[in-house]
Amino acid sequence: MASISFQKAQRWYPGADTPAVPGIDLEIEDGEFMVLVGPSGCGKSTTLRMLAGLEEVNSGHIFIGDRDVTKVPPKDRDIAMVFQNYALYPHMTVADNMAFALKMAKVPKDEQDRRVKDAARILGLEEYLDRKPKALSGGQRQRVAMGRAIVRNPQVFCMDEPLSNLDAKMRVHTRTDIAKLQRDLGVTTVYVTHDQVEAMTMGDRVAVMKLGELQQVDTPLNLYDKPANLFVAGFIGSPQMNLLEGVAANGAVELGGYAMPLGEAAPHAEGKVTVGIRPESWRIVAASEGGLAVVVTVVEELGADGFAYGTADLDGTAVDIIVRVGGREAVHKGETLHVVPEPSKVHVFDTATGERLS
Amino acid sequence: MCDAGGVRMNLATGPDPTDLLTLPWSVPLEEWPHEHLVSLPRGISRHVVRFATIGGTVYAVKEIAQETAQREYGLLRSLARAGIPVVEAVGVVSGRATPAGEPLDSALVTKHLRFSLPYRALFSRRLDHDLETKLLDALAELIVKLHLAGFAWGDCSLSNTLFRRDAGALSAYLVDAETGQLHPRLSDGQRDYDLELARTNLGGELLDLQGAGLLSASVDPITTAESVVDRYCRLWDELTRPQTISADEWDRIEQRLRRLNALGYDVSQIEVDEVEGRPEIFLQTQVVEAGHHRRRLQQLTGLDVGENQARRILNDLDTFRAQAVMPGTDVDEAEVARHWKSDVFEPVVALIGPELAAKLEPAEFYHEVLEHRWFLSEAAGRSVPLEKAARSYIDTVLRFRPDERAVLDPTLMGVGQVEAAEDS
Known part of the structure; x- marks a missing residue:
C-alpha cells in the first residue's frame, strides 16, 4: 500500500x-x-x-x-x-x-x-x-x-x-x-x-x-x-442546487422583488452574486411572510419526501426552482408556494469569477 | 434512420431496415421467441447476445446501454473504415420499451461473419496440428493492426475475437470493441498494457481449455500465452522500426517497402530525419490499410477474400497467365484475371454443390484444392489436372469436414459464458 x-x-x-x-x-x-x-x-x-x-x-x-x-x-x-x-x-x-x-x-x-x-x-x-x-x-x-x-x-x-x-x-x-x-x-x-x-x-x-x-x-x-x-455547487447534489443570480447590497440580494437576506453567509457582499440554495434548505412560508413566489409545475412524490419543481419570475425571466417538500405535504401542480431559505444554508458566489464568497 | 412505434434504428447503409423491424424489439433479448433465433447461445460476452436470421443473413444482437451501444457502433465503423478486420456493425436500436412502457436497453446489431469460428470451436474440432501457433499469430497480427490504427483494445482475448481460415493460416477479427478507445496514436504504455491484458487473458483461456481437455498435452498454457507478446513485438518491429541508411542506400528502403508489402501492409508516409549526417527513415508514422494482396485481387477479379488466400490465388493467377498468354504478347492483366475467374476458379468452386456449401468458404476451398493437387501430383510423379484434384478433395476430405458457415453452438462461443457451459 x-x-x-x-x-x-x-x-x-x-x-x-x-x-x-x-x-x-x-x-x-x-x-x-x-x-x-x-x-x-x-x-x-x-x-x-x-x-x-x-x-x-x-x-x-x-x-x-x-x-x-x-x-x-x-x-x-x-x-x-x-x-x-x-x-x-x-x-x-x-x-x-x-x-x-x-x-x-x-x-x-x-x-x-x-x-x-x-x-x-x-x-x-x-x-x-x-x-x-x-x-x-x-x-x-x-x-x-x-x-x-x-x-x-x-x-x-x-x-x-x-x-x-x-x-x-x-x-x-x-x-x-x-x-x-x-x-x-x-x-x-x-x-x-x-x-x-x-x-x-x-x-x-x-x-x-x-x-x-x-x-x-x-x-x-x-x-x-x-x-x-x-461549478462544484451545480455539479454536486441531486436534485441540483438552486442557483439564482442577483445584485447584492446592504446584506441582501434582490431577487425579483424579494430581498433575500444573506445573513451571516456573506454580509458584506456587493454587486453581482449568485446565491445557492439546496432544495431541502427552503422553508415554505405563508404568502403574507413574503419570500420567493414559486409556481409549481411538477410534483415528484417519493414517499418519505418529494420535490416540487416550479418557476420563479425574476424581473421577467422565469427561473427554475426545486423545493423539497414533506411526503405528506399537500403541494399541487399550479399552486404558488412562497419560500425563504434557512439563513445558515445560503451559499453565495461571485457571479463573474464563480468563486465562493460565503 | 428509421422510426417505428418509438423504436429508433440508426442503421448503416446496407441492410434493409424493414427486415430488422420484424424482430421483436419490445421483448427483452433474453426472452426472444425461438422462431427468430438461429440458436440460443447464452451470451458471447458480459451481455445478453442472440443470433437472428433474416433473409438468409445472420445478425448478432447485443443488449447494452444506449451510450455504450452508440460508442461501440462508432468504434466498429471507424475501425472498418481504417481497413481493420472487425465484425460489420449494422446499427443501433434504441428507444425500446415493453408494451407496458417499461424501457429496455438498446441493441447493437452486427452481421455475423460467415465462416468465422470462435476459438473454442477450433480447439474442439481440431483440424490443424499447429493450431496454437496459427491462432497466436493471427491474434498478434490483429493487435498490431489495431495498435497501428491507434486503437487500445482494453480487453484483448480469444473470446473477443473470431477466426477465419485464410489459406491454411487463420486471420483474426475483432468482435467486441466495448472497452476500446481510439486515439490518434498509442503511447508505449497503452500498447504495453494491452499486451499485458492479452497475455493474462490468453493464459486464462488456455488454462480453461486445458481444464476442458481440449488442449494438447504438449502445450504449456502459460508459455504459449506469453509467446503472443514475442509474436507481436517481432511484427511491430518489422513494421515500425526506424532505419538508418547511407545516402547511396535508398534501395534498402525500397527493399523494406517490398517486404512490408509481402507481409500485407502498405506505407502511406515516410519521414526522414538526419542522424549524424545520415538519413534516418521512420516508417512508423502511418502504416495503413493492411491487405495489399487482398485489394489487388479484388481489383482484378472482384473476389473479396482473406490476405493469405489472395496471395495464394494471385500466385495461381500468375501461373495461369504464364500458361495462357503467348510470351511477348501484350495482354491486359485484368483481362487475364477475368478469364482465370470464369475458366478456372468458378468451375472448380461450382463442383462443391449445394449439399456441401456450408463446409468451407469458397476461397479456402480453392486453396485446399491447390494444396491437395500438389500432394496428388507429388505422389503421382506428374501434374494432376485441377478438376480431378478438386473432385478428389471433395470426396476424400471436404465431405468429412464439419460445417463452418455459421458456427453458433452456445458451448463454443468463448469463455465468460458460464451459462453456456451450464447448458452443455
Whole structure:
C-alpha cells in the first residue's frame, strides 16, 4: 500500500491546442479511496491513465509511495486495474479463476494458495473455492472477479467507470460491495466516474474536475456543504442546487422583488452574486411572510419526501426552482408556494469569477 | 434512420431496415421467441447476445446501454473504415420499451461473419496440428493492426475475437470493441498494457481449455500465452522500426517497402530525419490499410477474400497467365484475371454443390484444392489436372469436414459464458 502524489503532472495530446490536463497537483493518502468525478472531457480518465502508465506524462511527476513512476511501464507500477474483464473460466475452479494470473507471474504455489485463501475469506467465498463458477450466483461471480485483482496484492487499485456496463440494480449493489471491500483491504484506490452520486457514496474524498483542472478536493460532506465555486455547487447534489443570480447590497440580494437576506453567509457582499440554495434548505412560508413566489409545475412524490419543481419570475425571466417538500405535504401542480431559505444554508458566489464568497 | 412505434434504428447503409423491424424489439433479448433465433447461445460476452436470421443473413444482437451501444457502433465503423478486420456493425436500436412502457436497453446489431469460428470451436474440432501457433499469430497480427490504427483494445482475448481460415493460416477479427478507445496514436504504455491484458487473458483461456481437455498435452498454457507478446513485438518491429541508411542506400528502403508489402501492409508516409549526417527513415508514422494482396485481387477479379488466400490465388493467377498468354504478347492483366475467374476458379468452386456449401468458404476451398493437387501430383510423379484434384478433395476430405458457415453452438462461443457451459 502506498500514497500517491501527482506533481504538476501534465498531459498534452499531440496536435491538440490545449492540454487535456494542464498540470495536476493531487495528494492521495495511503489507504484512501479517492474518486475523480466530472463531466465528459474533464480529464478524469486521462489523470487515472497517467497514474496507470497508459498516458504519457509530458511534464511533472507522479509518485507511488517514494517511487517516481512517471516513466515506469504500466506492468511495473504495481497497480491493478479492476474490472476491465470479469469473464470467468467455466472449466476452472473458483480458486484457479482467482490464482491463474499469479501462476502466470510465477508466484510460488504455496504463496498463491495463501493469497487466494485470504482473498476468499474477505470476499466470503471460502466454501466455494473448489467449485466451478456455474455453482455461484451473479453477485458471487462478481466477487470472484474482484478476487482476481485482490490476489495480486497491488499497491493501488485503479477503477475507470467500472459500473457503467451494469444495470441500475446491480450498480447499486456492486457500488456497496466495492466500497466495503476497499475499506476492508485498505488499499489506496483511485476511482473514476461521471456520476456524482457514485462519487459521493463511495469516496473518502472526491476530486471534482473540469477542463483538466481540479475544482475542489474534499470529503463528500464538505463538497455538499461548502462547494468552492459555482461549478462544484451545480455539479454536486441531486436534485441540483438552486442557483439564482442577483445584485447584492446592504446584506441582501434582490431577487425579483424579494430581498433575500444573506445573513451571516456573506454580509458584506456587493454587486453581482449568485446565491445557492439546496432544495431541502427552503422553508415554505405563508404568502403574507413574503419570500420567493414559486409556481409549481411538477410534483415528484417519493414517499418519505418529494420535490416540487416550479418557476420563479425574476424581473421577467422565469427561473427554475426545486423545493423539497414533506411526503405528506399537500403541494399541487399550479399552486404558488412562497419560500425563504434557512439563513445558515445560503451559499453565495461571485457571479463573474464563480468563486465562493460565503 | 428509421422510426417505428418509438423504436429508433440508426442503421448503416446496407441492410434493409424493414427486415430488422420484424424482430421483436419490445421483448427483452433474453426472452426472444425461438422462431427468430438461429440458436440460443447464452451470451458471447458480459451481455445478453442472440443470433437472428433474416433473409438468409445472420445478425448478432447485443443488449447494452444506449451510450455504450452508440460508442461501440462508432468504434466498429471507424475501425472498418481504417481497413481493420472487425465484425460489420449494422446499427443501433434504441428507444425500446415493453408494451407496458417499461424501457429496455438498446441493441447493437452486427452481421455475423460467415465462416468465422470462435476459438473454442477450433480447439474442439481440431483440424490443424499447429493450431496454437496459427491462432497466436493471427491474434498478434490483429493487435498490431489495431495498435497501428491507434486503437487500445482494453480487453484483448480469444473470446473477443473470431477466426477465419485464410489459406491454411487463420486471420483474426475483432468482435467486441466495448472497452476500446481510439486515439490518434498509442503511447508505449497503452500498447504495453494491452499486451499485458492479452497475455493474462490468453493464459486464462488456455488454462480453461486445458481444464476442458481440449488442449494438447504438449502445450504449456502459460508459455504459449506469453509467446503472443514475442509474436507481436517481432511484427511491430518489422513494421515500425526506424532505419538508418547511407545516402547511396535508398534501395534498402525500397527493399523494406517490398517486404512490408509481402507481409500485407502498405506505407502511406515516410519521414526522414538526419542522424549524424545520415538519413534516418521512420516508417512508423502511418502504416495503413493492411491487405495489399487482398485489394489487388479484388481489383482484378472482384473476389473479396482473406490476405493469405489472395496471395495464394494471385500466385495461381500468375501461373495461369504464364500458361495462357503467348510470351511477348501484350495482354491486359485484368483481362487475364477475368478469364482465370470464369475458366478456372468458378468451375472448380461450382463442383462443391449445394449439399456441401456450408463446409468451407469458397476461397479456402480453392486453396485446399491447390494444396491437395500438389500432394496428388507429388505422389503421382506428374501434374494432376485441377478438376480431378478438386473432385478428389471433395470426396476424400471436404465431405468429412464439419460445417463452418455459421458456427453458433452456445458451448463454443468463448469463455465468460458460464451459462453456456451450464447448458452443455
